[in-house]
Amino acid sequence: MSATDPGSRVLSGMRPTGQLHLGHYHGVLKNWLTLQHQYDCFFFVADWHALTTHYDNPGDIESHVLEMVVDWLAVGVNPGQATLFVQSKVPEHAELHLLLSMMTPLSWLERVPSYKDQQEKLRERDLSTYGFLGYPLLQSADILIYRAGLVPVGADQEAHVEITREIARRFNHLYGREPGFETIAEQAIGKMGRKQGKLYRSLRKAYLESGDHEALETAQALLKEQQNITLGDQERLLGYLEGTGKMILPEAHALLTPMAKMPGLDGQKMSKSLSNTIGLRDDSDTVAEKIRRMPTDPARVRRNDPGEPEHCPVWNFHKAYSDEKTHEWVQSGCRNAGIGCVDCKQPVIEQVISEVEPIRLRIADLEDNLDEVQGIIAEGNERARDEAQDTLKDVREAMGLAYR
Structure with missing residues (x-):
């Protein structure tokens, strides 16, 4: 059994659905940059999870996997401080998923809030598959195979951690009671x-x-x-x-993360499906053009019309990037028509470019050295698999499957 304290280990992953944008950076990656200095972090590319909704179009997953790791490294995720790996390269995830499926009540999966929510949102896709129904259990296997004690999630994802706790508790109760x-x-x-x-x-x-x-x-x-x-x-x-048997699989806890402060160019959540993103690979001209084309307060039809910053998507970018002095300038200038929308957008353009451009340049450097990136992934896969095999050995023994 691994001697790692579960409370010191963090597990988090992202689906490889394409190049990353500022929503990913502010919503997930900046948090990872902090966590990697505080915990034993395992960050993985959830390529099997991508198949739960895109099983009919897997062709882009391979390129997206490598792109995603390049983007992680470019923003500062450090393979010397965190283990970076690809889910499908650690087949123990699948075996634990299978074994847990033998004892997980069907009703537990059906009641996960995101199950019906995602079916509603993705009506154009046929999600009446076992893979889609069982993806919360695969998430649980992802967490439990590393005996991770902490999972960084937003409040809307707490249910996934809670079902993992219930599954661990049920497993320990069923299989942790050795004779005597x-x-x-x-x-x-x-x-x-x-x-x-x-x-x-x-x-x-x-x-x-x-x-x-x-x-x-x-x-x-x-x-x-x-x-x-x-x-x-x-x-x-x-x-x-806790009234169960031996704690073979520790119960994970949600490590609640603050809501992302990075809305899209139209004021909605930043998402590729809404075409409202600023990508981490966008050059300075592209960033500037996207921000210049952002919609503003509809009340400001003419330059001298007063407006209300709270009704303008650009204000959300100021809240994410600008200092207090600039906030006051925007609030006053917008309401009394002292500044135009073009004026208001310029400080945002400068701040976003100053953030994105160094990342874009590091991405370019990394893409010139993809052998090095693939080496980092291979090392991460090996370390992850060593940990996963230790856990699976204990699981097999507990379930009476350690015979030869």
Whole structure:
């Protein structure tokens, strides 16, 4: 069993659906840049997940995989601090997905909010497939195969982490009860010492009898500090604490990320499907032209018509990029018609170009050295697979599948 503390490991992935844009940068990648300095991060290209909705058009996935990793590296994701890999190059994801599917109730998958939401949004696609129904379970396998304790998500994705917790809990309950489990767990408590053992029992009782989550967290912290018990005993006592068996698969927690502050050029969410993006590979002229063509407050038909910044998509870009002094200039100038929309857009053009241009140049350098990028991916795949194999070994043993 891996000795990694699940609370120190982060797992996050992105589907390879094409070149990345500022929405990805502000919504996901800037958060990754922070997390890679704080946790043991595993960032993966979710190419199998892309097939759940684009199974009939897989031709672009291969090129998108490499493009995506190039973009990650260009913005500053560091392979020396995080493991970067491709989901399909670690087949243990698929095996764990299969094994978990044997014990996951169908109703759990059907009730995931995004299941029906996505069917509504993507009506033009035939999503009446097992792959689409089962993709939350594949997400769970992605998380559990690395025993990740933290998954960065927005509030709208918490349900995916919650089902992962339920699946881990069910797995541990079904397969974590080795012969004589309770006896072995009680013996492990005895190894903690009289005082610590007594404290563990009282905290366990408080949680199991009254659902005291503070007691649960205190007991979990207590176990992590123990020097007198083995890692195996620690995992047993974590499971015993929650009334399950040995904690073979730890329960992940959502690491809530702030809402992305990068709307699209039309004021809606930035999305390729809406053609309202600024790409990380756009050159300065393209960036400037896209921003100049942005719609503005419809009340400002003529230059001397007053407007309201809150009704203008350009103001959202100012909130993401401009300083307080510029904010005041925009608010005053727009409302009293002291500045025109062309004037208002110029500081945004300059700020966006200053952000995108260095990234674009690094992308160009990386694309001149694709062998190096592929080497980074290969190393990440190897490390990810080593970790995944460790987990799957424990899973097979727990399920009685370790025979030869």
